[in-house]
Amino acid sequence: MASLKAAVIGAGNHGAGHLRMIADEPEMRLVGVSDLDEQRLAAAAAYEPEVSATDYREMLDRARADVAYVVTLPGHLLPIVRECLERGIHTSVEKSPGNTSADTAAMIEAEAASTAMAIASFNRRYYPQILAVKRLTLARGGPVHAAATYNKTPSDRVVENMRRGLMPPALVCDAIHHVDLLRWLVGDTMETTGVVTQVHSETYRSSPARERHNAVITFANGARAVLMSHFGVGTRIQRAELHAEDFSAYMDLTRMSPPEEAHRPDTFELFADGDPYEAPLDLAPEGGPHFNETRHFADCILSGRRPWSTLEDALVTMRLCEAIYAGHKGPFDGAVRSPLP
């Protein structure tokens, strides 16, 4: 019998992914769905929630959820996340956690005043293949270098949502995945992120949604990372690299398995001591091939442990995104002034 009653607020494109993950999670049972859009609410009925309502407060009143997944656009998140935490409901916050780091900081305040805990839904951290590569890298002496590419062609809908203030700039809203992934890959332990000490960013734009970013990030453990993130270029490409002494992993996260098989990166190339590293990734220590952020959050709630991607940690990633977006060059202590309104 599932022990956690779950609700989803925002049953749009990505909300459907959370509905699937909840359906697959043995410790969760879907009790409520809310979306302002009647058609989307009707489509979510396929997951058989006990309560469906366009008004999320009404849904929360009736469904009595233990955990809520807030999957609206970033500009809508803060009041809903606050409301869930005030009600003592464990809350998953979609990326980006707000439009600015000030929004994320306000969510942290709400969590501090709550009996519940929050997780930032940085799903790349939870791919078992990513975790297995991180473990191999740590076993080989630790990370020396990481790199990430995150390129995309923003749709007209995205450009319009940015214009309406519902989404921050593309780097913060979207490429945040790979800014966060670099911090995660460079961490000194399986459960921690790397501590950023310096950022050197070269950023330029040809129009608001056509952002170009190249950044070199220095970490306290001596590793360096490079981010290249360009919007309005050829197509959507998501790649990452992680290197230790005499060890390299090249990870293509662009092509994913069909959603019904769960989202998984499927093209990883590994090399050790000059040769291809042929051993299959051992996913058992990472919770098996179906591990994801939903499984992790259920475990955290049931055991009282804090998640890997806390809001405090997400705030550092948000501030790093804002520093890169601002073309910051110099020391970084997480307190770089946000260029965003």
Ligand SMILES: NC(=O)c1ccc[n+]([C@@H]2O[C@H](COP(=O)([O-])OP(=O)(O)OC[C@H]3O[C@@H](n4cnc5c(N)ncnc54)[C@H](O)[C@@H]3O)[C@@H](O)[C@H]2O)c1
């Ligand atoms: N982690 C990932 O890989 C990933 C991928 C895509 C999108 N996302 C994130 O997911 C979020 C949603 O993106 P999307 O593409 O699904 O957007 P979307 O516009 O398709 O869906 C958002 C939904 O939220 C609903 N909504 C807004 N305010 C509401 C309210 N007060 N009550 C109830 N419903 C409300 C809207 O009606 C809409 O259906 C964004 O933050 C985006 O950045 C994450």
